[in-house]
Amino acid sequence: MRLPTNEPASQGVAIAPAAATRPGQDEVAGKKTRQRSIWPLAAVLAIFCLAMLSLLFAGSLELDRFARNQAHSLAETAVAKSVTDVAFITRDYGFWDAAVANLAESFDAEWANDNVGEYASDALSMSGTFVLGPNNETVYAMKDGTVSSDSSLFSPSPSLLRLATLARTTSWDDPQAVSSFVLIDGEVFVASASVITPEKPEPQIVGSFTRCVLIFLRALDDESVAELGASYLLPDLRLQSGEADDGFDSLPLLDDRDQAVVHLAWRTPVPGQTFLKQTAPWMAAIFLVLAGLIVMALKRAYAQAAVVERLNDELLQRSRDLEHSQRNLMKALEVAVEANKAKADFLAVMSHELRTPLNAVIGFSDLIRNQAFGPVGHRKYVEYGNDIFISGQHLLSLISEILDITRANAGTLTLDLHAVDLAELTDKCLTLMTPQAARQRISVDVVNRGGPNIVLGDEVRLTQILTNLINNAMKSSPEGGRIRVKISPVRPGEIALRVIDKGCGIPKNELANVTEPFRQAGTYQTRFNPYSSENSGTGLGLAIVKRLTEAHGGKLHIASKVGLGTLVEVTLPRHEGVCAEGDAENKTATG
Numbered sequence: 001m002r003l004p005t006n007e008p009a010s011q012g013v014a015i016a017p018a019a020a021t022r023p024g025q026d027e028v029a030g031k032k033t034r035q036r037s038i039w040p041l042a043a044v045l046a047i048f049c050l051a052m053l054s055l056l057f058a059g060s061l062e063l064d065r066f067a068r069n070q071a072h073s074l075a076e077t078a079v080a081k082s083v084t085d086v087a088f089i090t091r092d093y094g095f096w097d098a099a100v101a102n103l104a105e106s107f108d109a110e111w112a113n114d115n116v117g118e119y120a121s122d123a124l125s126m127s128g129t130f131v132l133g134p135n136n137e138t139v140y141a142m143k144d145g146t147v148s149s150d151s152s153l154f155s156p157s158p159s160l161l162r163l164a165t166l167a168r169t170t171s172w173d174d175p176q177a178v179s180s181f182v183l184i185d186g187e188v189f190v191a192s193a194s195v196i197t198p199e200k201p202e203p204q205i206v207g208s209f210t211r212c213v214l215i216f217l218r219a220l221d222d223e224s225v226a227e228l229g230a231s232y233l234l235p236d237l238r239l240q241s242g243e244a245d246d247g248f249d250s251l252p253l254l255d256d257r258d259q260a261v262v263h264l265a266w267r268t269p270v271p272g273q274t275f276l277k278q279t280a281p282w283m284a285a286i287f288l289v290l291a292g293l294i295v296m297a298l299k300r301a302y303a304q305a306a307v308v309e310r311l312n313d314e315l316l317q318r319s320r321d322l323e324h325s326q327r328n329l330m331k332a333l334e335v336a337v338e339a340n341k342a343k344a345d346f347l348a349v350m351s352h353e354l355r356t357p358l359n360a361v362i363g364f365s366d367l368i369r370n371q372a373f374g375p376v377g378h379r380k381y382v383e384y385g386n387d388i389f390i391s392g393q394h395l396l397s398l399i400s401e402i403l404d405i406t407r408a409n410a411g412t413l414t415l416d417l418h419a420v421d422l423a424e425l426t427d428k429c430l431t432l433m434t435p436q437a438a439r440q441r442i443s444v445d446v447v448n449r450g451g452p453n454i455v456l457g458d459e460v461r462l463t464q465i466l467t468n469l470i471n472n473a474m475k476s477s478p479e480g481g482r483i484r485v486k487i488s489p490v491r492p493g494e495i496a497l498r499v500i501d502k503g504c505g506i507p508k509n510e511l512a513n514v515t516e517p518f519r520q521a522g523t524y525q526t527r528f529n530p531y532s533s534e535n536s537g538t539g540l541g542l543a544i545v546k547r548l549t550e551a552h553g554g555k556l557h558i559a560s561k562v563g564l565g566t567l568v569e570v571t572l573p574r575h576e577g578v579c580a581e582g583d584a585e586n587k588t589a590t591g
Helices: 023-094 097-105 109-115 118-122 158-168 222-231 271-370 379-410 422-440 459-475 541-551
Strands: 128-132 138-143 146-148 178-184 187-195 213-219 238-240 248-254 260-267 414-421 443-448 454-458 482-489 494-501 555-561 565-573 587-590
Touching (some): 023 213, 023 248, 097 109, 118 138, 128 158, 158 178, 158 187, 178 260, 414 422, 422 459, 454 459, 459 482, 459 494, 459 541, 459 565, 541 555
Parallel strands (some): 443 482
Antiparallel strands (some): 128 213, 138 146, 248 260, 482 494, 494 565
């Protein structure tokens, strides 16, 4: 029977006729090209500029908002701290047995001056002090360092009386100071009132009488407000009657009825606007540069569009010329096909004619190098005879490979098909390759899985396939390397023969070409000593392997990575059964 070799009868390349293009279509295509060259670039740059502006503007707004909130929090903290300081002192003095004895039970003017009067003005920075009796009469008063117990001179305002009433509602066991802001004679004060209560009141006196009240006043004047602004980083801090003007923020200071006594105002911080003003010149410069780049890009795009139009016109003209010369090219293609066939016939004839004298050269040189008829005299003759023998064998191998390639391309490759055990075939190949492996100190391991692995093929051609693969693996392996041959079933009805080495590998860009005749991977002539140019071969090994594999109905797959090694896989159809005597043996197939 005859098997096809899956190769075309010639290697000619068909040239498809070029399609003509109508002039109207060309003009539209030129306009579209111009639009694609200009507007996308302009749109990208415009979007980028708008995005930058939006980002900067949004960032400045967020920064200003954060600064306003921060300033407002600082102002609230400053006010709370001022109120807390006065409230703490008031409660500390009111909840004191000495204050009860000298201010409520029996008034001691000297003690009052030393503790809640002149001392409070000098040491505690209090602007005023009131000690009110059970009926809110003025028992003792101090204003700006001047003391008196005359109610006609220093009488509490209605807001202070309300604070006193609130203070008396607090607990006897743990009285708390009541605080608020008050406006007295046009001045703003922090006022805090606390009942004068014994530290450990007797149960029988709790609630039995109306307690006296101690009130401390601390003025919020320009000086104290300025200190407050400096301490809490509030610029231009000031007091004003109404809400904040433009550019200012404010916080109301409330009395005991939650009504605004006065407003504490400060300049609104705007770090975002300040940043924009400072960076505006730089941003303007950047946008000018971008605008210049846009103009340059647009000019370049227009120039490119003009070039594209010119090239398009030239392409149309060439297309017409190609159309006119297509008939001549087809005739030339037919002539090339005939020439290629003649070349194949010539190579086949010449390969046969060259083998006869070449066999004589090899035979006679073998006699000379082995000195079959006695010593030849000078040892150089033996060396030359050996060189002639080796060169002749190399040339014979090259001619045989060229003849195989020629037959495969011409579709005349002959296969002698019968059942072949790949494991036995591998053992025979390793026997042939043992001397070469020993010279390079390379070990070859065989792994046979799922046997018996039998295919229907030409044993000589299969041996040629495996020998070429092992030989290539040895060439790509360093001295002392290791090669693995694996035989195993893969998909149903197929057997894979893999040759794996850990040598120099094949570059990715050369994998697609290594199966073409006279093409080699560059790594075979680089790093390792055995791969010098004279030992690298002719580049026909993998080409023959590919064609012989396809002639058997199989497939060749190569995977490799430089520096890690190469895996070559030959997938062959499994032989489904051993044929009866003589059925599958000695049958030939001609493609």
